[in-house]
Amino acid sequence: MSKRLFVVFSVLMVVGMLLTACGPKAAAFECTDAVGCLDLAPDEPVHLAYMLTISGATAFLGEDSKGAIEIAMDDRGGQILGHDIVLTGEDSGCNAEGGQTAATKVASDPTIVGVIGTNCSSAATAAIDTISDAGLVMISSSNTAPALTIEGETWKPGYYRVCHTDLFQGAVAAEFAYNELGARTTATIHDGSPYADQLQAVYAKRFVELGGEVTFAGAINVGDTDMRTVLTTVAADGPDVLYFPIFEPEGDFIVAQSSEIAGLENTTLMGADGLLADSFPENAGPNSVGMYLSGPYVVGDAYEAFLAKWDAKFGGVPPSGFHAFAYDGTNIILDAVEAVAVVDEDGTLHIGRQAMRDYMSNLSGYTGLTGALDCTDKDFGEIGTSHGDCATGGALGIFELGQAELDGNWPPPAVYTPGQ
Amino acid sequence: MLKQYFDRFSWVDFFLRVFQLAAVVVIIVGIFNSIGAAKYTSGQWVTLVFAGLAQGSIYALIALGYTLVYGILLMINFAHGDVYMAGAFTAVFLANSMAASGFLATHPVWAVLLLILLAASVSMVLNVVVERVAYRPLRGAPRLVPLITAIGASFTIEYTFRGLYGAEFQSYPIIPALDGQYWNVAGFAIPYTQIVVLVAAILLMAALFFFIERTKIGKAMRAVSEDKEVARLMGIDVDKTIMITFAIGGALAGAAGVFNGIFRPQGVFFFMGFIPGIKAFTAAVLGGIGNIPGAMVGGLFLGVFEAIGPNLILEGLGIPAVNQLRDAFAFTILVLILIFRPQGIFGERLSETKA
Amino acid sequence: MFNTLQEKFPLIQKFALLGGIVAIYLTAVGVVITFSLRNLIGTFVSLGHVFLVLGAVGAGVLIAQQFKDEDDASTYVAGFLTGAMSSVSLILFNIVVQLFVVQASEEGVFHLREMFVNFSPDSLAFLTFGQGFLFGNVLLFFLFGLMGLLGVSFIRLPEKIRRGWINGLIWVFSVGLFSENVSQVIRELFKYSGTSFNKILFTQKALNPVAAIVLFALTFAFGYMGIKTATSQKWAAMPVEKQKTGRIVITVMAVIFVAALPWLVGLFLSQALFIIGMYVMMGLGLNIVVGYAGLLDLGYVAFFAFGAYTMGILTTTGVLGRSDLNFWTALPFAMLVGVLWGVLLGFPVLRMRGDYLAIVTLGFGEIIRILALSNWLAPLGGGAQGVLHIPQPEFFGLSMNSPQAMYYLVVLGAVLAAFVTIRLRDSRLGRQWMAMREDEDVAEAMGINLVQTKLLAFSIGAAFSALAGSIFAARLGNIFPHSFNILISINALALIIVGGLGSIPGVVVGAIILIGLPEMLREFAEYRLLMYGILLIIMMIVKPDGFMPEARRRQEIKDEKDFLTEQAAKSEG
Incomplete structure (x- = not known):
């Protein structure tokens, strides 16, 4: 078999070489970029890739980001500098090995300009080396682990993110609970995902700093259905607020079963962006009325226009809260291409890979759907110096679910934003 | 020679005994500390026990499917949890449209019976199809081979239903007649939903027991599980009997799917059967696999143990966030019980060919 | 008509x-x-x-x-x-x-x-x-x-045309289906002209019509002329000595091919090869437990996790680090931990048989994963945050941070595992295992020490799983508890049975089919596991003994069949 394969390939190769030899010679362009240049002939598209979670329980995150990327491409008429934009993608899943494998696949395609992804921080942690070594830029719409952009932690050149980190969200949730709700005691539940664990830790830390007390730091497992045991433990101390930054369906179970447990009558429930999905109130049932969710908060005419485009293209509303970040991230990459590309007379593009990184690292005062973005280096004091962390923390809010949401209204109204 | 034999065995048994003793001491210390701390009210314990019983009756219904099939074919029907999912997932759509049309509010009993009928028939047909396609061609193949096709069938069913019905989480509607109703007994309030599920499951199990013990088909099933060849010689259609076994197991699993929806409406999706499947298999093994009363007791036992165990035992040992260890705890209990009784609670000591 | x-x-x-x-x-x-x-x-x-x-x-x-x-x-x-x-x-x-x-x-x-x-x-x-x-x-x-x-x-269709027709269609379909992988290989093989050559062959992922026709014509011709059958006939006609030298040449070429493989196929397929190699290693280890000793282990992932965590904790430069060992010095410890836990987890199940053993080992796998995830043991293993900053191994000062370099490591590990497996199989211990597999009671009566034999099977199997786990940790650089789920145990078990229980080439074939194929078809995303499930059922029904049954087992099956036909003949007569 291999023999025949060889013959087939050699015949085709000879044909191929003959054809290339006849092709037009490329114009002289000298690449001085430190990492390397990507040259695109006039008929070649600008190739973006995504690495999102397409299968499994977190697929709604991938769907959310992917739709926004496509809308960002549509907004430019599918073209940039006279070249078509094409998008291909990899399923990185929500785990480290998926992230790494997806990264090797993206890195082995030299035509890719930039990557939008990943959804989950664990996937990014494993992907970041390969992507960085390949000279690519990668911008994430929902990696919230702080370490990813901290120098000396997992950060590598070429990595950027648009969304806020857990440091922002956890703190905002704690401040809301302590200052606005007047809570003095709290309990937390995480589901064993690095995201939820980190977020509840930041929340608890901030809550204690403000003067409150954490009565119970609990955890459940993904796949658990009976939350009565953990809720009973929570109820033993009767905290003012229960913060559970987890996903569906475990979050549904907690909310629905909370009314069966004696001792939770005066506890306010609060979730996070993992539950900020339009299916949540319906699934969780009437107990969701009066609970709070922390998550990305985006407003404005531009955002309304975006939602209208989403409805026209896919129908309905985006399934999660990170689409606006994915939209901004795509635009930042495309803007970078526009800014750094050297265009020959015949339309050939030369894109310096280091130039892309330089452009993105120096981007500040950018106004996207999610408000002001600033990707320059920042000093976070004892945590370290951050690179490529574009979020300024403005696009965060606390939402209150009411009867209207149970009846199908989405998104819910924001009752608190950190700026207020 | 005899002395050597004796020595070798005594130290293994000795260590197993020490291990058992240590486990018992740890459990007693845990319970003692938890009770001593008096963190929970008796009402809360009762709530947990009844939730555990309702959950356990669902495990038991699924476990019956495992045990029936194991009794006859000596194989683990790994796809059984997904058969349960199929019934529950299909019926959720009917339930929601019945809720939307108001039928569920006006005729709750009929509505639930219809749901059970639909779910049980879907699961039944599916289980029979799985048997026909994935297991029957492999009668007489090495024993691990049907296990692999069962794993294959499990994936196939999960992702078929994902393709058919989508990946979204669905929820059963709340039945108005049962919503917020409590049965007050001795000062404890127990939700009606849990009572209904428990009673219905026990009725089904009793019916099954009667069916196996008293009817002709039941006798045929027992005969086939004793010895297929002899049963064939006695004029029993072995393939048909096996098919009926799968059908009964599937129907019970489908009914369990609806009970699950009554008791815990959320989280109906294509992967919902995997963990209950493993738990039910654990319950079947706990009771003694192949043994029908064993599966029932094993299921209820596992449900209750899971519900109260982490708070009762682990918390007393000073372990933080005990609820995430619940599954680990359930499996540890399984290991401990099997060390005490390698054949399960009700099982007989099986010969090499059967184990 | x-x-x-x-x-x-x-x-x-x-x-x-x-x-x-x-x-x-x-x-x-x-x-x-x-x-x-x-x-x-x-x-x-x-x-x-x-x-x-x-x-x-x-x-x-x-x-x-x-x-x-x-x-x-x-x-x-x-x-x-x-x-x-x-x-x-x-x-x-x-x-x-x-x-x-x-x-x-x-x-x-x-x-x-x-x-x-x-x-x-x-x-x-x-x-x-x-x-x-x-x-x-x-x-x-x-x-x-x-x-x-x-x-x-x-x-x-007439035989020759039929052969060409099927051959052509299969080739066109496969190249179209695996277009991403094919174009990747072409790009690696012909560095500069590769890209433009790909442009002739493919538009995005689809074959161009002209290229498809050319490809069809070529493969049709090969099938029509029957080159494959001709070659095998020629081979059969060769004298025995010539076949012997031919075999040596083929072996040498195969070794060179395996060694050169990652440089021919590019980054992504090298990663796929790395994963296949890792599963081959695990499959060989599990083969000892299930294939030789007949102990159905559904919790094999536990030892994989022990290997990965030992490697992680011993070598990480992060906060969880316990020592400043490097990859090579930590490797023996990782395997040792695997062996120890093999014995420790093997001990309570000594008295259990068959499916009781299966569910208990499955339970062990879950217990280990949940404990790794728990807040309780988080100070030791990082809990949900996992172990980060695990350095890549260095080889004479070169960091092995590419899948290509790590590929050689897993191939070495797999060769070691295969060597140990073969030596053990043909040893006294191997025969004891197989005796135990056939009938525990009889084996015991024959004077086989069941305790020792079982524990050895568990611990040797565990050692290879731990080895694979530690390489996995070093390649990934970060490990999280949710990587160690039951799917790994299921994959490892399925691949040795699909390949043929007890057979060493079978493990390789099984790994390529069940691990490699899904990696190459990543774009199937949510339908990947559907295809995997259907494939498992079809393969087992078509080949219940696996693709490459073990020689001894093949003999047994043959004997049994002969026996049955003999009996049938007797009863007829």
């Missing part, structure tokens, strides 16, 4: 029904519509089309096999009929979609689309080729008839 058709009409009906069920299944689960966007050839043949007609083609093949003794004309007519009739299920599907989705009332209580997500207007448009409802369905009917003919052609 009419008579034959009438006589065999029940068969035609049966296969048409079967084909129809396959077609409607693939449509309803959404395979057809999802892959209608994935072009294979140009923009007119998509993978969705292939899935659409699969049932009809299959029905054609089946009916042709039943018409072996009939004349060509009636066979082809029967094929057409079968194919066309199998379209009926899809026509019904179209009617249902038209009535209950497209023309459904807004106010109704029940919307079909809410239940069956793929009963969509898009599916309807695809199935009727965008030609309107009536004409589209007629078109569908005739297309399926033609596909029935195609199925018949696989069986009925």
